[in-house]
Amino acid sequence: MADTRHSIPARGENLLFLTDEQLRQGSEAMFFAYRGFTADPDRILADMAYGRAHHRALHFIGRAPGTTVNNLLNILGVTKQSLNRVLRTLVADGLVESKVGRNDKRERHLELTEQGRALEQQLSNAQRARLRAAFRDAGPEAVAGFRTVLEAMMDPEMHQSYTRLRETSP
Amino acid sequence: MADTRHSIPARGENLLFLTDEQLRQGSEAMFFAYRGFTADPDRILADMAYGRAHHRALHFIGRAPGTTVNNLLNILGVTKQSLNRVLRTLVADGLVESKVGRNDKRERHLELTEQGRALEQQLSNAQRARLRAAFRDAGPEAVAGFRTVLEAMMDPEMHQSYTRLRETSP
DNA sequence: TTGGAGTGTCAACAAGGCTGACGTAAACTT
């Protein structure tokens, strides 16, 4: 049978575009894709005493070295107790260094140690390999669309965090 | 300053396209977007005695009525103990009906009750509202790209589940 | 009839969220 369901709608079909079915497929795509997205680093982490939360902390500390605890809290969207539990083990294990702020001594500035960078690299490489393959298969235009939709899906505060990260490290 | 970093790469730039920075932004976009994606239903569920796991079960039962426990297990990718805990409460609360199979009486076929459909609708509507807005803002081409990349990001088995769901309910 | 598949369930545990409360030091305000 001729299958027109999954084809790209032409301009004139915009009124019909956002059917419930399309949206439901979008939801499911997000669900399955996110599982794929986290699968590889999760496998690596399973062997260690770490979890996805550690990966996230390592990622964003590596991304914005010297960031404060409060900043990281906002980015991750968790409570300080939750973050602290993760951060404590990372510091204790020598993956993250926590330095008292120079100007404001209440703040702690977080950085990856050599060891922390190594693990972060290992995890990110696994994740990026999948993303790279997906991006390559899909092509530049698809990737642009992918990013556009994801950005439109974020809460405003998240979108701020997202763009702020791009500004500081282009 | 003129900012060319976030523009869509032209055809000729394909070699430069998959920089680590691009991939990292892709990761972060997935992270932030997924938070947005689950935020609305999570808020609704927080008031009830249910969580995200219940939402997922309701969604896929509603999507494929009569599905078996094992089938659902494969789709959700959790252990049967984990699923059973969720399913038990849903059945006990009258949101899901579990019928012994006609041909194979070992199997249980799952369906939403009227009440279950109501909650599933409430949750999905919240989630879809955001998705609809994002799709509308991004436009059809971006949505097509979004889907293409997400599909390429799935594990093969997940991709099978994903497409199988589309086949049965067009 | 026997093996194995599909299902339900008990127990125990871990990760990683959460709230509430409290403490300390530094910075800010009045």
Added chain:
DNA sequence: AAGTTTACGTCAGCCTTGTTGACACTCCAA
């Protein structure tokens, strides 16, 4: 100078949702 707010750490306890392991039951198929 005194009081308030901010940044951070930490203890205690709770919840959801994932995990393993073990066991029982039903029933299909060889």
